[in-house]
Amino acid sequence: MELYELSIHELQDKLREGETTSAEITASVFGRIDAVEKDVRAYITLMRETALAEAERADLAIRKGEMGALTGIPVALKDIFCTKGVRTTCGSRILNNFIPPYDATVVSKLRAAGAVCTGKTNMDEFAMGSSTETSFFGVTRNPWDLERIPGGSSGGSAAAVAAGECIAAFGSDTGGSIRQPAALCGVVGMKPTYGRVSRFGLIAFASSLDQIGPFTKDVEDCAILMNVIAGYDPRESTSVPEAVPDYRRFLGRGIEGWRVGIPKEYFVAGIDPEVEAAVRQAIRAVEGAGAKCMEVSLPHTDYCVAVYYVVAPAEASSNLARYDGVKYGFRSEGNRDLLEMYKKTRSAGFGAEVKRRIMIGTYALSSGYYDAYYRKASQVRGLIKRDFDEAFMTCDVILTPTSPTAAFRIGEKTDDPLQMYLSDIFTISANLAGIPGISVPCGYTESGLPIGVQFLAGHFQEGRLIQFASAFETHAKIERRRPRL
Amino acid sequence: MEYEPVIGLEVHAQLLTDAKIFCGCSTKFGAAPNTHTCPVCLGMPGVLPVLNKKVVEFMMKMALATNCRINRECNFARKNYFYPDLPKGYQISQYASPPAEHGWIEVELNGWKKRIGITRIHMEEDAGKLLHDEINPASYVDLNRTGVPLIEIVSEPDIRSAEEATAYLRRLHEILVYLEICDGNMEEGSFRCDANISLRPAGTEAFGTRTELKNMNSFRNVQRALEYEIKRQQYVLEGGGQVIQETRLWDDTAGVTHSMRSKEDAHDYRYFPDPDLVPVVIVAAWIDAVQKTLPELPLEKRERFVRAYQIPVYDAGVLTASRALADYYEEVVRLSGQPKIASNWVMGDVLRFLNEDKRDIRECPIAPASLAEMIRLIREGTISGKMAKEVSEEMYRTGKTPEAIIKEKGLVQITDEGALTKTIAEVIGKNSEQLAQYRGGKEKVFGFFVGQVMKATRGKANPQLINDLLKKMLAGDK
Ligand SMILES: [Zn+2]
Numbered sequence: 001m002e003l004y005e006l007s008i009h010e011l012q013d014k015l016r017e018g019e020t021t022s023a024e025i026t027a028s029v030f031g032r033i034d035a036v037e038k039d040v041r042a043y044i045t046l047m048r049e050t051a052l053a054e055a056e057r058a059d060l061a062i063r064k065g066e067m068g069a070l071t072g073i074p075v076a077l078k079d080i081f082c083t084k085g086v087r088t089t090c091g092s093r094i095l096n097n098f099i100p101p102y103d104a105t106v107v108s109k110l111r112a113a114g115a116v117c118t119g120k121t122n123m124d125e126f127a128m129g130s131s132t133e134t135s136f137f138g139v140t141r142n143p144w145d146l147e148r149i150p151g152g153s154s155g156g157s158a159a160a161v162a163a164g165e166c167i168a169a170f171g172s173d174t175g176g177s178i179r180q181p182a183a184l185c186g187v188v189g190m191k192p193t194y195g196r197v198s199r200f201g202l203i204a205f206a207s208s209l210d211q212i213g214p215f216t217k218d219v220e221d222c223a224i225l226m227n228v229i230a231g232y233d234p235r236e237s238t239s240v241p242e243a244v245p246d247y248r249r250f251l252g253r254g255i256e257g258w259r260v261g262i263p264k265e266y267f268v269a270g271i272d273p274e275v276e277a278a279v280r281q282a283i284r285a286v287e288g289a290g291a292k293c294m295e296v297s298l299p300h301t302d303y304c305v306a307v308y309y310v311v312a313p314a315e316a317s318s319n320l321a322r323y324d325g326v327k328y329g330f331r332s333e334g335n336r337d338l339l340e341m342y343k344k345t346r347s348a349g350f351g352a353e354v355k356r357r358i359m360i361g362t363y364a365l366s367s368g369y370y371d372a373y374y375r376k377a378s379q380v381r382g383l384i385k386r387d388f389d390e391a392f393m394t395c396d397v398i399l400t401p402t403s404p405t406a407a408f409r410i411g412e413k414t415d416d417p418l419q420m421y422l423s424d425i426f427t428i429s430a431n432l433a434g435i436p437g438i439s440v441p442c443g444y445t446e447s448g449l450p451i452g453v454q455f456l457a458g459h460f461q462e463g464r465l466i467q468f469a470s471a472f473e474t475h476a477k478i479e480r481r482r483p484r485l
Numbered sequence: 486m487e488y489e490p491v492i493g494l495e496v497h498a499q500l501l502t503d504a505k506i507f508c509g510c511s512t513k514f515g516a517a518p519n520t521h522t523c524p525v526c527l528g529m530p531g532v533l534p535v536l537n538k539k540v541v542e543f544m545m546k547m548a549l550a551t552n553c554r555i556n557r558e559c560n561f562a563r564k565n566y567f568y569p570d571l572p573k574g575y576q577i578s579q580y581a582s583p584p585a586e587h588g589w590i591e592v593e594l595n596g597w598k599k600r601i602g603i604t605r606i607h608m609e610e611d612a613g614k615l616l617h618d619e620i621n622p623a624s625y626v627d628l629n630r631t632g633v634p635l636i637e638i639v640s641e642p643d644i645r646s647a648e649e650a651t652a653y654l655r656r657l658h659e660i661l662v663y664l665e666i667c668d669g670n671m672e673e674g675s676f677r678c679d680a681n682i683s684l685r686p687a688g689t690e691a692f693g694t695r696t697e698l699k700n701m702n703s704f705r706n707v708q709r710a711l712e713y714e715i716k717r718q719q720y721v722l723e724g725g726g727q728v729i730q731e732t733r734l735w736d737d738t739a740g741v742t743h744s745m746r747s748k749e750d751a752h753d754y755r756y757f758p759d760p761d762l763v764p765v766v767i768v769a770a771w772i773d774a775v776q777k778t779l780p781e782l783p784l785e786k787r788e789r790f791v792r793a794y795q796i797p798v799y800d801a802g803v804l805t806a807s808r809a810l811a812d813y814y815e816e817v818v819r820l821s822g823q824p825k826i827a828s829n830w831v832m833g834d835v836l837r838f839l840n841e842d843k844r845d846i847r848e849c850p851i852a853p854a855s856l857a858e859m860i861r862l863i864r865e866g867t868i869s870g871k872m873a874k875e876v877s878e879e880m881y882r883t884g885k886t887p888e889a890i891i892k893e894k895g896l897v898q899i900t901d902e903g904a905l906t907k908t909i910a911e912v913i914g915k916n917s918e919q920l921a922q923y924r925g926g927k928e929k930v931f932g933f934f935v936g937q938v939m940k941a942t943r944g945k946a947n948p949q950l951i952n953d954l955l956k957k958m959l960a961g962d963k
Contacts, residue, residue, distance in 0.1 A: 081531075088530070101524060102524050102529075200533050204531065204761075207760035237762050238760075238761065315757075315760055318565050321574020327528065327572055362755065367753050
């Protein structure tokens, strides 16, 4: 086994025993990048030199016996996290040349924990997409089938972990942007509770839905990364001062007697038969682990996509107003006046999907339409939240497919936004309700594409999700394949 | 037809907090462009606002001082529009749920008191400033002011004349400055006012079409602009025309208002709750704590001065024009025990000296203790009123105590009867002719003798004592 193929906890054992060094691990990862990045294209910006320097520093710290939570572990960051002194594009031409003078809180925490940053990964422009095809910097390919998309919007991070181009990665999830690409790339991806991880320095798409989470090779690594990134941040008003448990304590504890809700609304037409079969198999696996499955109802499920595509674009239309060519980023040339500068800058700086959503959002907030769209959507969002509150009175976790299909072909849905939007049909509800969710690999299609199963729990129940996912991982015994690259 | 103006005012007051409303940057005016900025107030990607609690407290002070009801919960909203001085492309303001509502203040006009309603008070952030270079055509953006906290105070359409409008504004201004939450500087834009004005036939209820007036940066301009606009609308209506709903700019030089934008061009601000901020919850205990910090307000103080110090309403008005002046006066009263005399000196010499030098009472070199001491010395007869004038000038110039000045200048009044009797006898002896005239019934000559005695004592003798002794001695009692 190559070092780049190992998990964080496996590498930490080796580092602790002195069997390897961060420099070796980092070199292994960059060797892998040199071999496969031309095919996968997971990264927008590679940070080879700083990574090697960070690895040296990590080795020094380890030799001194100062091993932090992530000392010497190469991780990748979605290019939506502001990184001090390193270009941060959000997948957009409009931020093509933007170099933040500050680190996102998550990035500061990773640095403090000793992590080595390999680079900034590709994403749908401003996280708007489910395939990483809307990036200004080109399409990322699914390591399991280079003709297919890796999911999105955090497709670069998911693909990088799957391809061994980093040991773990971070993404953001507004409607499924961590869980869906995790499922499509065969890795573990968690979206924590809204307010669990600080959004400071995360470039905003839809502020009331955005949340940061990890991509890892297994559930234990997920717990390790959650320990680093979770917690209150005085710079972030919506982060919650709720105590952070040691998530590793939840590993391997079993789920005997747990009640698992299977929402009937999530097993309907449109779901790929191979996906459904794999998820049904997952249900049997958790029953095998001693959990009791029961049908639950989330009656407002049908409204999730519609509510999401009002709330998210409305917030985005306002969040993206700052990209006006005045202060930083791209500005069009030869403008006669202010209005022309705005128009030309934003027309050329944003891609089609971003412009589509800005227009939808602007419309939804306009006077005369606000009540019918934004206000109504906010009200229905309250009902969706209540569905979950009620469901969690009778069950401990909810189990659903992560995505209705496995990875689709590049270009297959780019001309049909509505079909694209339906890729997130099972993940959007968790963002609307603010609850945590995790996607864990649960099998493969006949053609060898990974399939994911999603577990959801109540607010701040990340520990419970990790306990459940860890038990699933142990009992389902999903064959650990690696993409052939 | 007779028309009645209906006026409502929107006041924006910059708050005197040290830090901006959503970041830690300084709010100080006059720094080099873009030096009081950080990623948050520059609207950089991914940064987030955190509310400065002081801003809420300052808002609460104004709300309590203007009899508003403070709501238990309020939200921030985004007001969306594009302009280069607005780095985020939206202003964080408050819209559907304001923190304070249903207030009022009382204004006095020609001896009449009138209550003017306050619809709401809310918090928001200020925008930056654009600087235009006309010679080498270019525009520059200074974002120092971006994120400086403001409160917006919206009045009910209760105002019926330009004078009422200025009286209301002066009252608001006075309260803000008294509360020490706003410096009230209109030229620097710390206190700004927009007006909504319409006319309706006198005696009718329904409102006419209103215009919004902007760009009035002094009380006088508010009054002039409203007077102009009342005449303009009246002219339009009397000519059978219709007032157009629009925003008009006051042109100070030309003395007219110009149309700026019509209702059709009005922005759709697309307000919605700001998802980056959580609701502000104001519990009763917080309101009580802020209430305890409220100073006595100008109107209450004025009434108390009239009552407690027995001074005229006019004097009380002058002495309470600012909190510092009122404090100064009260300190002099406390130390001297002479409210009326203290008021004469403060309103007289002290304010005259300060006005001549355009100085504030807080920079006054005469300490209240010195003024009180001087008042005591006059009452005790140590110095005369005339000497006191000289002493007060010297106190203002040097900041020295009256005793030091009196000693230095040898100003002590002669109150020694024996010494004075001797001097008077000498004066009488030298002026036997006048003595004869006086004794002959020409009483006017008395003034001559007073003058001679003053001269002989170089003005240091107690005038009352001179009078008493002279009368006796001229009558030949001694
Ligand atoms: Zn700032």
